[in-house]
Amino acid sequence: xxxxxxxxxxxxxxxxxxxxxxxxxxxxxxxxxxxxxxxxxxxxxxxxxxxxxxxxxxxxxxxxxxxxxxxxxxxxxxxxxxxxxxxxxxxxxxxxxxxxxxxxxxxxxxxxxxxxxxxxxxxxxxxxxxxxxxxxxxxxxxxxxxxxxxxxxxxxxxxxxxxxxxxxxxxxxxxxxxxxxxxxxxxxxxxxxxxxxxxxxxxxxxxxxxxxxxxxxxxxxxxxxxxxxxxxxxxxxxxxxxxxxxxxxxxxxxxxxxxxxxxxxxxxxxxxxxxxxxxxxxxxxxxxxxxxxxxxxxxxxxxxxxxxxxxxxxxxxxxxxxxxxxxxxxxxxxxxxxxxxxxxxxxxxxxxxxxxxxxxxxxxxxxxxxxxxx
Numbered sequence: 001x002x003x004x005x006x007x008x009x010x011x012x013x014x015x016x017x018x019x020x021x022x023x024x025x026x027x028x029x030x031x032x033x034x035x036x037x038x039x040x041x042x043x044x045x046x047x048x049x050x051x052x053x054x055x056x057x058x059x060x061x062x063x064x065x066x067x068x069x070x071x072x073x074x075x076x077x078x079x080x081x082x083x084x085x086x087x088x089x090x091x092x093x094x095x096x097x098x099x100x101x102x103x104x105x106x107x108x109x110x111x112x113x114x115x116x117x118x119x120x121x122x123x124x125x126x127x128x129x130x131x132x133x134x135x136x137x138x139x140x141x142x143x144x145x146x147x148x149x150x151x152x153x154x155x156x157x158x159x160x161x162x163x164x165x166x167x168x169x170x171x172x173x174x175x176x177x178x179x180x181x182x183x184x185x186x187x188x189x190x191x192x193x194x195x196x197x198x199x200x201x202x203x204x205x206x207x208x209x210x211x212x213x214x215x216x217x218x219x220x221x222x223x224x225x226x227x228x229x230x231x232x233x234x235x236x237x238x239x240x241x242x243x244x245x246x247x248x249x250x251x252x253x254x255x256x257x258x259x260x261x262x263x264x265x266x267x268x269x270x271x272x273x274x275x276x277x278x279x280x281x282x283x284x285x286x287x288x289x290x291x292x293x294x295x296x297x298x299x300x301x302x303x304x305x306x307x308x309x310x311x312x313x314x315x316x317x318x319x320x321x322x323x324x325x326x327x328x329x330x331x332x333x334x335x336x337x338x339x340x341x342x343x344x345x346x347x348x349x350x351x352x353x354x355x356x357x358x359x360x361x362x363x364x365x366x367x368x369x370x371x372x373x374x
Contacts, residue, residue: 014038049291051323053098054090055307057374060128060317067105067170076114081160082107083173086319091178098321099293100179101272101346106160107170108133113161116191121180122269123152125171126297126342128317132166135159137229139198140205144169147233147299149259149276149342153225153269154180157196172297172319174344176271205229209262212239226261226268233299240278240340252288252360254279254330267348274344279303279332286366287329290358292350294322294343301339303332309371327361327368 016022016038029035067084076082085104086097097103102121108114110132125135126149133144138156152158162169180186201207208216209228212235221227236257244255255278259268267273276299279285287306296305302315307328312320322328332339350356361368 014041049325051099051293051325052090053088053096053293053321053323055310055312055321055323055326055328055374056086056088056098057312057314057318057320058086060315060319063105064170064317067107068168071107071109071168076108076112080117081114081173088321094178094181096178098295098323099346100176100182101293101295101344102173102175102177103295103319103321104173105170106173107168108160108162109168110162110166111164113195114159115194116157116159116196117189118155118157118191119177119180119188120154120186121175121177122154122271123158123173123175124269124272124274124344125150125152125173126299126344127169127171128297130162130167130169130171132163133169133171134161134163134202136196136198137205139196139200140229141198141200141202142205142230143202144171144230145233147236147342149231149233149236149274151226151229151268153223154271156225157191159191159195174272174274174295176346179271179346179349203230206232210235215262221263224270226263228262228268231259236276237300237340240276244278244280244338249280249283251286251366252329253277254283254285269348271346271349272344273347274342277330277341277343279330279339279341281338282332282335284331284367285329287327287361287368288358289325289327289361291324291355292345292347293324294345296320296322296341296343299340299342301332301334301337303330303334303339305330306368306370309368311370311373313373329361329367 070082074082083104083106088097127144127146129146135142135150135158137152137158142150205228239257240255249255258275261268298314298316298318304311304313305328307322308326
């Protein structure tokens with residue numbers, strides 16, 4: 001008996017050997033749409049999480065021209081949303097970017113508008129470039145500026161556009177469509193009037209709920225999602241810089257801050273979380289892994305990440321993913337300036353189900369051996 005077989009035997013792992021009688025028995029079970037657990041137990045109960053996604057990077061230098069090309073090929077009113085989605089090579093069957101998360105790049109010209117709709121999936125936007133873009137979320141009108149983070153929680157009416165005087169604008173869309181579909185809970189609806197009618201001033205949400213350390217004394221909010229729907233880059237970056245002055249940071253993530261619901265301190269939405277982290281000049285974090293999938297977008301700077309032993313070099317606007325339970329570490333290549341990574345994840349689901357777990361890389365001073373470069 002091999003060492004593995006001995007371990008499996010001691011720990012109660014299934015290792016039943018087939019014979020003619022068993023094979024006949026399995027055929028009889030199958031006729032009744034049943035099966036023997038011991039034939040699948042080792043696959044459905046792995047020793048540790050087994051991610052179905054591959055670490056992947058989508059570089060802006062090659063992807064951006066193809067996204068811009070769609071401007072001349074498809075109208076937003078015909079496409080619903082003019083989006084080029086990011087497909088993980090191992091998740092093509094569910095159109096996922098990583099795990100059960102979807103990602104796509106949306107682009108719009110000045111004067112264009114996509115009609116209002118809602119769906120069961122939660123959504124978020126990270127603005128890549130442009131000016132004069134906007135979104136309307138359940139009547140809340142929000143301007144979209146470069147590197148802002150905006151939420152459109154599940155079930156909310158939302159629409160997007162760019163003002164006539166604006167610039168061609170591009171942003172990353174993040175959604176939990178694959179998860180919602182896996183749970184067989186998705187729906188989609190188009191607004192009966194095509195567009196929302198709102199008298200609220202632009203950016204009323206961040207003006208009301210976005211002051212650091214302050215909440216409006218007599219405002220109420222009964223929704224399950226954050227009343228702060230836009231998290232502006234200038235305040236986020238200022239927060240990172242302030243925090244960097246008083247902390248050594250996290251050994252695995254550097255200066256790491258997560259976006260929160262200002263009323264509760266929890267995640268802004270029920271199923272997806274988001275963070276911004278800063279790697280100081282020349283900083284190289286130690287490797288770790290965790291349950292939950294993460295999609296990163298480079299907000300500032302240049303560097304590389306080692307994911308599962310493979311080095312992925314990145315620069316501003318590149319997008320890459322880290323599948324669940326995959327070792328990863330980050331390095332800022334600039335010795336004179338910081339780098340910032342925006343990311344979104346499925347941590348709220350992991351935490352709500354009590355599945356979240358994290359582990360530090362135990363060898364080589366916390367760093368992986370680089371076996372390849374992507």
